[in-house]
Amino acid sequence: MAGHDYRFARQGDAFAVEIDGARREVALVTGSHHQQRYWLRSEAGRSLDLLPLDFLLTDGRWVPGPSVFVLPPGVDETGTGGLWNRNCITCHNVAGQPGLDEAKVFSATRVAELGIACEACHGPAAAHVARYQDPVYRYAAHVAARDDAAQIVNPEHLSRRAASAVCGQCHAVFVFKQHERREGSSYRAGGVLDDDRYLVHGGSAALDGAGENPPLPPGFLAQRFWSDGEVRVSGREYSGLVASECYRRGDLSCLDCHSMHASAPDDQLRPDRVGDAACVPCHAAERYGSGHTHHASASEGSRCANCHMPYTTFGLLKSIRTHRISSPSVAVNMTTGRPNACNLCHLDRTLAWTAEHLSSWYGAEPVNLSPEERRVAAALLWLLRGDAGQRALAAASMGWAPAQSAAGTAWMPPYLAGLLDDPYSAVRYNAARALHGLAGYSDLAYDWVGSPAEWQQAQREAIGRWRRSAGAAVSRAELLLPAPGRIDVDAVVALQRERDDRPVMLSE
Amino acid sequence: MIEDVTRTQAVLVHRHLRTGWAVLFVSAALGLGVETLHAFKIAAYVAVSNETRRLMWTLAHAHGVGLGLINIAFASTVRLQPDAARRRAGVASRCLLASTALIPAGFFLGGCYTYDGDPGLGILLVPVGGLLLLTALGLMVAPLWRRRAAEPASVRPEPNRSRRR
Numbered sequence: 001m002a003g004h005d006y007r008f009a010r011q012g013d014a015f016a017v018e019i020d021g022a023r024r025e026v027a028l029v030t031g032s033h034h035q036q037r038y039w040l041r042s043e044a045g046r047s048l049d050l051l052p053l054d055f056l057l058t059d060g061r062w063v064p065g066p067s068v069f070v071l072p073p074g075v076d077e078t079g080t081g082g083l084w085n086r087n088c089i090t091c092h093n094v095a096g097q098p099g100l101d102e103a104k105v106f107s108a109t110r111v112a113e114l115g116i117a118c119e120a121c122h123g124p125a126a127a128h129v130a131r132y133q134d135p136v137y138r139y140a141a142h143v144a145a146r147d148d149a150a151q152i153v154n155p156e157h158l159s160r161r162a163a164s165a166v167c168g169q170c171h172a173v174f175v176f177k178q179h180e181r182r183e184g185s186s187y188r189a190g191g192v193l194d195d196d197r198y199l200v201h202g203g204s205a206a207l208d209g210a211g212e213n214p215p216l217p218p219g220f221l222a223q224r225f226w227s228d229g230e231v232r233v234s235g236r237e238y239s240g241l242v243a244s245e246c247y248r249r250g251d252l253s254c255l256d257c258h259s260m261h262a263s264a265p266d267d268q269l270r271p272d273r274v275g276d277a278a279c280v281p282c283h284a285a286e287r288y289g290s291g292h293t294h295h296a297s298a299s300e301g302s303r304c305a306n307c308h309m310p311y312t313t314f315g316l317l318k319s320i321r322t323h324r325i326s327s328p329s330v331a332v333n334m335t336t337g338r339p340n341a342c343n344l345c346h347l348d349r350t351l352a353w354t355a356e357h358l359s360s361w362y363g364a365e366p367v368n369l370s371p372e373e374r375r376v377a378a379a380l381l382w383l384l385r386g387d388a389g390q391r392a393l394a395a396a397s398m399g400w401a402p403a404q405s406a407a408g409t410a411w412m413p414p415y416l417a418g419l420l421d422d423p424y425s426a427v428r429y430n431a432a433r434a435l436h437g438l439a440g441y442s443d444l445a446y447d448w449v450g451s452p453a454e455w456q457q458a459q460r461e462a463i464g465r466w467r468r469s470a471g472a473a474v475s476r477a478e479l480l481l482p483a484p485g486r487i488d489v490d491a492v493v494a495l496q497r498e499r500d501d502r503p504v505m506l507s508e
Numbered sequence: 509m510i511e512d513v514t515r516t517q518a519v520l521v522h523r524h525l526r527t528g529w530a531v532l533f534v535s536a537a538l539g540l541g542v543e544t545l546h547a548f549k550i551a552a553y554v555a556v557s558n559e560t561r562r563l564m565w566t567l568a569h570a571h572g573v574g575l576g577l578i579n580i581a582f583a584s585t586v587r588l589q590p591d592a593a594r595r596r597a598g599v600a601s602r603c604l605l606a607s608t609a610l611i612p613a614g615f616f617l618g619g620c621y622t623y624d625g626d627p628g629l630g631i632l633l634v635p636v637g638g639l640l641l642l643t644a645l646g647l648m649v650a651p652l653w654r655r656r657a658a659e660p661a662s663v664r665p666e667p668n669r670s671r672r673r
Contacts, residue, residue, distance in 0.1 A: 138626060139629070142626060
């Protein structure tokens, strides 16, 4: 792959990879249920090197490492020596210490435990373990249902904000106050998060409790936030939470919706807080019925999260719900480029259509829309002239069942086909996934990490299939399908010429 | 007196053979039960969070089998070495019977309700049963150990019989 020969080997409990015949020992793996990254022992101190391949668990295949991120074409991760020691060590291990020495070598890197283990959330536990080795003490605690908070941190017993901070130690955009990264993070569960780091906010107004941002490298904010300060990358949900009114004016905590021990591994939602159940403890269901949603009460349009936590963050090759809880707004969509919740489902509708509904239903202020925004479906604007992040989100939504149900799928194939040779691998991946999910395209030969010639061949095949299918009978002006089987190519090309080709790098 | 002794031994033999085979039957049924739970991957048994339950019920099964065999061995010993087993056999029998009930039951109950990594309170029966088992074994070992190997009970003249002549 990528001009190199990789062979994987196992000897007892040890794993190794031979790269062009040179054997490297696998020191550890990060990632467990989406994709895995492999870290190799190096000759430079205790520094680990990144294997330039990732294994996608959902697809069951190896792909070039850079292809799993939203990265500008040609940008790769060469020169990753020390990346794990300097960066990943903080959140993919327990109490990591980079141990950078005077010679700028990671000669003294240490961790309490490799991987995300108990003490990451419960703090140092040596005293707890020692105390509970006594069976009499242990059973006395069981019978009395006693929980010795003095000996170990239980996030459920912390204040709600301190409990959220336990998650926020990793699931936030932050920079450490200690630049040299010798000692590692001084935060321990139950402590004060701000002591050793700056929680970075992406907006112009400082959030409650957050001071001004420290000096940041060029592009730091753009790689992580939409222009209004809402986080746009996965794994930084705490940054979204603390910017939400439910947190700022209310008392929402991560543990209101998530559980680490009583949940499915994906999303880790509390079993009793799946769907609207997460919101109704504070927002009475009877107040927010179909009179509020203007959708059938059993429909996806009446689900709280679909409107207030839309899929506007991206990472792990998929769109993920934002954790900044807000209401749909066309005005925000226009100023930030962040797709609004309504059109992420009603992909076939224009921004004007959405603006009218938000105005008549909720009294939203009127917005000034351009002719294209009045005339062309919002999803097509994102797909054809949006930046790579918007294109990836739109393509992902076209594979989302509620959106397919609301917007229909007959018009989608030619537009998804148009993304099969997108310069960004994450866009191609999501377009292919959506296209393969449509009837008649599941067997379309296409490899999103293949060659441009193969991608264009797949495009021609997909469009040919669409023209021969019943789907081509669709004729809707806002979808740039002026007549059955005919695409308004001029309009499509004109929008593509306006495509935002500024490099997008999302640091998930 | 002689008849009482013989009758007592017969009672012990019958009691422990009956107990031993019954416990073997119950333990085999428990083994089949846990294997069925494995076969159908019943979460209440095979889920990672139920490791303690798996361990406890496996131990209940294993100890049940072991104690069933010990009961049969006890009956055989009383039958084959009546003289050696005579002095404290009654006490040993009661201890063994109690441990046969307490140990497997303790493990089983300890697995029915668990506290995370610790078994439920039923496990408290196990150390009690363990002490009783140790007592029973000690009461059996001591007289057998004191006997001379060259003079097994079966070839020695039985005082009761000669007195009758």
